[in-house]
Amino acid sequence: MILIKNIYINIFIIIIISIIFYIIIIYPEYYNKKKHNKLINSLVINDIILINGIIGKIFKINNKKYITILINKKIKIIIYKKYINKKIKNEKLINNIKF
Secondary structure (H helix, E strand, O other): OHHHHHHHHHHHHHHHHHHHHHHHHHHHHHHHHHHHHHHOOOOOOOOOOEOOEEEEEEEEEOOOEEEEEEEEOOEEEEEEEEOOEEEEEOHHHHOOOOO
């Protein structure tokens, strides 16, 4: 009888630890990935974006994986979409950038 109770307690503890692991680690990662995919799918030409410290304007959407951004009047960079950090919406910052 005591052995059966210990087995149930151990199974209960494993279930609780699994739930805590899911809530702390897996769900936030899933939420962030979903949010990032929504950002990537909402991009259009002339949006101002930030890529690892580089601010640029979307010049051309090449395909599902790559886009071309304009850094200034002469410099264009082709980047992988998944590396886009965020879309800039701050009007003061956008007005200070010269393309």
